[in-house]
Amino acid sequence: MNQSARKRAEQAQTILVVEDEILIRLVIAEYLRDCGYKVIEATNAEEAVLVLKKAERAIDVVFTDIEMPGAMDGFGLSRWVRANRPHIDVILAASVARAAHAASELCDAGGNFPKPYRLHSVADRIRRLLANRKTRNDKSRSREQSGVAKGRGHFVNGQTGHAVGGKDVIRH
Amino acid sequence: MFLIDFSSPEPRPKLSRFQPGHWTANEGETLVALDVAQEAELERQKATVLVVEDEVLIRLMVADALRAQGIGVIEASNGDEAQAVLASSIPIDLLLTDIRMPSKMDGLTLARFARAARPKLKLIIASSEPADSCGSEVADAFFHKPYTVSALLRSIKNMLKVWDDESKRP
Numbered sequence: 001m002n003q004s005a006r007k008r009a010e011q012a013q014t015i016l017v018v019e020d021e022i023l024i025r026l027v028i029a030e031y032l033r034d035c036g037y038k039v040i041e042a043t044n045a046e047e048a049v050l051v052l053k054k055a056e057r058a059i060d061v062v063f064t065d066i067e068m069p070g071a072m073d074g075f076g077l078s079r080w081v082r083a084n085r086p087h088i089d090v091i092l093a094a095s096v097a098r099a100a101h102a103a104s105e106l107c108d109a110g111g112n113f114p115k116p117y118r119l120h121s122v123a124d125r126i127r128r129l130l131a132n133r134k135t136r137n138d139k140s141r142s143r144e145q146s147g148v149a150k151g152r153g154h155f156v157n158g159q160t161g162h163a164v165g166g167k168d169v170i171r172h
Numbered sequence: 173m174f175l176i177d178f179s180s181p182e183p184r185p186k187l188s189r190f191q192p193g194h195w196t197a198n199e200g201e202t203l204v205a206l207d208v209a210q211e212a213e214l215e216r217q218k219a220t221v222l223v224v225e226d227e228v229l230i231r232l233m234v235a236d237a238l239r240a241q242g243i244g245v246i247e248a249s250n251g252d253e254a255q256a257v258l259a260s261s262i263p264i265d266l267l268l269t270d271i272r273m274p275s276k277m278d279g280l281t282l283a284r285f286a287r288a289a290r291p292k293l294k295l296i297i298a299s300s301e302p303a304d305s306c307g308s309e310v311a312d313a314f315f316h317k318p319y320t321v322s323a324l325l326r327s328i329k330n331m332l333k334v335w336d337d338e339s340k341r342p
């Protein structure tokens with residue numbers, strides 16, 4: 001990264017993208033990064049609140065889906081932000097098309113770089129990934145039934161992860 | 173750049189080369205621009221790591237550190253999300269996964285799924301359990317928690333052959 005690019009990156013606004021569907025989240029987050037924003041990803045409102053409370057980086061915009069699993073949906077998160085972080089803007093996007101549109105408008109409004117690709121490409125890429133997943137899921141389900149990719153149950157997560165003994169150390 | 177005209181009555185949408193200054197769409201038509209070079213850029217061979225970690229602040233720390241090294245990162249919060257990514261066409265070079273996760277798919281099952289779905293994928297498992305008791309033999313490398321991000325970065329860069337100075341790349 002050259003000096004001017006580094007300077008632009010340092011000045012970039014930070015957007016917290018909250019979306020429980022990973023194939024949507026990663027495309028929106030990648031698009032916003034490509035147009036110059038710093039992006040933090042959260043998979044639900046609870047994670048978003050934790051990031052808003054604990055992350056060292058100041059967040060400028062919360063970009064959230066409305067329907068999400070868990071105790072708090074996008075409206076609840078929006079209310080939490082208004083009550084606790086009133087200086088942060090909240091963008092609620094109810095569908096893939098609206099999320100892509102809102103991301104595009106954000107790029108127009110304050111991105112450091114020109115739009116990396118057209119709006120249609122964002123929504124289309126998400127739709128392609130989701131459609132592709134459905135096809136592959138159908139295939140893997142039939143494979144699972146034949147015993148190739150069998151699950152094994154799950155562990156319950158223990159302690160909350162936190163950094164101890166310096167930021168570089170990861171314990172869990 | 174190509175234009176795809178979905179209003180075309182043909183079974184397959186009509187594809188025509190984009191001419192600058194001729195960007196038109198009549199009412200009711202849907203024109204989707206696919207810039208071939210940009211699409212290729214999107215799918216370019218940039219090293220990409222799929223980070224699977226259920227603790228958002230740890231995930232963020234690891235993802236930030238990797239992105240700072242110019243490595244692409246896809247963040248998954250559990251095994252189910254990671255499986256969706258691995259089952260997609262998204263290019264991934266390395267999977268870094270925790271073992272214990274609150275999802276239907278734990279890290280070890282995910283690792284085995286990844287090995288079957290993408291045989292060339294590099295794989296790192298991180299766990300607070302001893303390596304020999306958590307089935308880590310499926311992985312290329314094992315990190316016992318607590319570990320340092322710098323040690324993890326070194327290992328990932330070596331495995332992906334990412335050099336600090338790109339000009340020295342063979």
